[in-house]
Amino acid sequence: MLKTAISQYQQRVDHQLGHQIDALEDIEPKLKAAMKHGALIGGKRIRPFLVYAIGDMLKVPLESLDPCAAAIECIHAYSLIHDDLPAMDDDALRRGQPTVHIAYDEATAILAGDALQTMAFEILSKPIVGINAAQQIAMIATLAKASGYSGMCGGQSIDLNATDKQIDLxxxxxxxxxxxxxxxVAAVELAIIAGKIDANEKQALIDFAKAIGLAFQVQDDILDITGSTEEIGKPQGSDLEANKSTYPQLLGLTGAQETAENLIQDALSALAKLPYNSQLIEEFARFIIERRL
Known part of the structure; x- marks a missing residue:
């Protein structure tokens, strides 16, 4: 059930992304190709999956969720392109393929990331079936906050400044x-905005999202040690080589694995508070720490 749903949602968002990029004018074919390389390089599409799966659970039509799924994946793709740059993590492989600055060049990679970031908000600003203007504004604000200083960019800056340092848990x-x-968390919030739920249900879903968000990163740190380069799609041990603080480094491998399991249990406890059939979401929570990439 989960494998089929992941594949279906992956194909759906990839179609959306491909369509959005192909629809751009051919002002600069090289940049357009780099954007496509970065956005469609592969991956499980975890964030779009959450948009679709949570939204579907809340009875939101998939057509109303397509722009949200595409927009959040544009932000994620941009973040990975920039994360791989020499000034940041300096990675040559992403999902088993050359990173954008390797496949093209560093300047093109920076611009491809910038263009995908702005495309996300262009997508959300266009009319969306079944979504009113107030909902769209809330979606744009949610994604902007999660992407910027108070979210992803702030976290990336903390990460860069913590390199070569020992930080606490x-x-x-x-x-x-x-x-x-x-x-x-933003992926779940976008689905919540598109649906109609009460405050308690919303809080349960946010608690679920926070738990799996951390569990996802703990598992990433574990895979950096236990996974092969072929499995994880980037050089094995790259975090250790870069002297980054990780959960296994602070807690030991067994401690990190226990932490991931505890976080998943927290996520499942949050889902148990919902009056919906959340079987698919529960399977996904288990997948977070059982995945090999």
Missing amino acids: QSLIQLHSLKTGALI
Whole structure:
């Protein structure tokens, strides 16, 4: 069930992304190609999956969710393009393929990331079936906050400044709650805005999103040690080589694995408070720490 849903939603958002990029004027074919390389390089499409799966659970038509899924993946793709740059993590591989600055050049990669970021908000600003103007403004504000200083960019800056330093667990949690968790929470929030739920149900879904956002990063840190380059799509041990603070470094491998499991249990407890059939979302929560990439 989960595997089929992930594949279907992945194909759906990839179609949306391809259509959005192909529809651009051919002002600069190289930049357009770099954007497509960065946006369609592969991956499980975790954030779009959450938009679709949570939205579907709340009885929101998929057509109303397509722009949200495409927009959040544009932001994620831009963040990865910039994250791979020499000034940041300096990675040559992403999902088993050359990163954008390797496949093209550094300046083109920066511009491709910039263009995908702005495209996200262009997508959300166009009319969306079944979504009113107030909802659209809320969606734009949600994605902007999660992407910027108070979210992903702030977390990335903390991460860069923490390199070659020993930070405590609370600081690491804050770092990843912003760098990785903010966009995952935003994916759930976008679906919530598109649907109609009460305050308690909304809080349960936000608690779920925060837990799986952290669990996702803990598992990433674990895979950096236990996974192969082929499995994880980037050089194995790259975080250790870059002397980054990670959960296994602070807690040990077993401690990190226990932390990931505890976070998933927190996520499942939050879902149990909802009056919906959340089986698919529960399966997804388990997938977060069982995945090999």
